[in-house]
Amino acid sequence: MKKIIFAVVLGLGIMSSPLVLAAGDISAGKEISASCAACHGVDGNSPADVYPKLAGQHASYLYKQLVEFKNGKRANDIMSPMVAALSEEDMANLAAYYASKESTPGAVSxxxxxxxxxxxxxxxxxxxxxxxxxxxxxxxxxxxxxxxxxxxxxxxxxxxxxxxxxxxxxxxxxxxxxxxxxxxxxxxxxxxxxxxxxxxxx
Incomplete structure (x- = not known):
C-alpha cells in the first residue's frame, strides 16, 4: 500500500513540475559549453574532483540544476553568475550536450x-x-x-x-x-x- 501511495505522489509531483524540458540542440550546447570547460572539462568530465562530472548525466536533471542556479533555489557563488545570462533554450541545449557525452569510469577502494x-x-x-x-x-x-x-x-x-x-x-x-x-x-x-x-x- 505504501509503495502505491508513493508512486501516486511521485507521479503527481512529476506532472505538476514547472521545469518542463524541451529537447535541446546538442551542437548549440557544445558551443555554449566552451565557457564551462575550465571547471567541467571539454567533454563534461571535470579535471578536478571538487567539480562534478556532467558527462552522461540526465538532461532533465542538468536542466533543473541550471534553472535553479539561475533563480537562486540552489545557491552557489560560482554557478549563479555563470548561468545568469543563459536563456531557457541555452540551458536545454547545454543539458542535451552534456547528456550526450560519456562519463569516465570511477573506482571504489x-x-x-x-x-x-x-x-x-x-x-x-x-x-x-x-x-x-x-x-x-x-x-x-x-x-x-x-x-x-x-x-x-x-x-x-x-x-x-x-x-x-x-x-x-x-x-x-x-x-x-x-x-x-x-x-x-x-x-x-x-x-x-x-x-x-x-x-x-x-
Whole structure:
C-alpha cells in the first residue's frame, strides 16, 4: 500500500513540475559549453574532483540544476553568475550536450566497499536511512523522469560534499526536503563510504 501511495505522489509531483524540458540542440550546447570547460572539462568530465562530472548525466536533471542556479533555489557563488545570462533554450541545449557525452569510469577502494554497498543497497534501518538504490537505481543510473541524478562514476569528493550540504541545510533544492532528511541521518563514516561506493558503480 505504501509503495502505491508513493508512486501516486511521485507521479503527481512529476506532472505538476514547472521545469518542463524541451529537447535541446546538442551542437548549440557544445558551443555554449566552451565557457564551462575550465571547471567541467571539454567533454563534461571535470579535471578536478571538487567539480562534478556532467558527462552522461540526465538532461532533465542538468536542466533543473541550471534553472535553479539561475533563480537562486540552489545557491552557489560560482554557478549563479555563470548561468545568469543563459536563456531557457541555452540551458536545454547545454543539458542535451552534456547528456550526450560519456562519463569516465570511477573506482571504489576496498576499505569503503562493504559499508558503502550496505548503505546504497540496504540503507540503515536503525537510523531510518533508506537504500540509495530505491531512487538512484541498482547501478546508480538515476531516474530521468523524476529528475533524480545518475550517481555512478561521480567523483567521491563531490558526492560527499553534496551529502554534507544537504545534511547541514546549505543545499535546499531537493524535493520536499527528501535528501536533507536522509543525509542528516547519516554518519560521517556512512557518507564517506557511500560516496566512494557510487564512484565505482557502472
Amino acid at each position: 576496498e576499505d569503503s566497499l562493504d559499508l558503502g554497498q550496505q548503505i546504497y543497497r540496504g540503507g540503515n534501518s536503525e537510523s531510518g536511512v533508506p537504500a540509495c538504490m530505491a531512487c538512484h537505481g541498482p547501478n546508480g543510473s538515476g531516474m530521468p523522469a523524476a529528475k533524480w541524478p545518475k550517481l555512478s562514476a561521480q567523483y567521491q569528493a563531490y558526492t560527499e560534499a553534496q551529502l554534507h550540504a544537504f545534511a547541514n541545510g546549505e543545499r535546499q533544492n531537493d524535493p520536499n526536503g527528501m535528501m536533507r532528511d536522509i543525509a542528516s541521518k547519516m554518519t560521517e563514516e556512512e557518507i564517506k563510504a557511500v560516496s566512494a561506493y557510487v564512484s565505482g558503480l557502472h
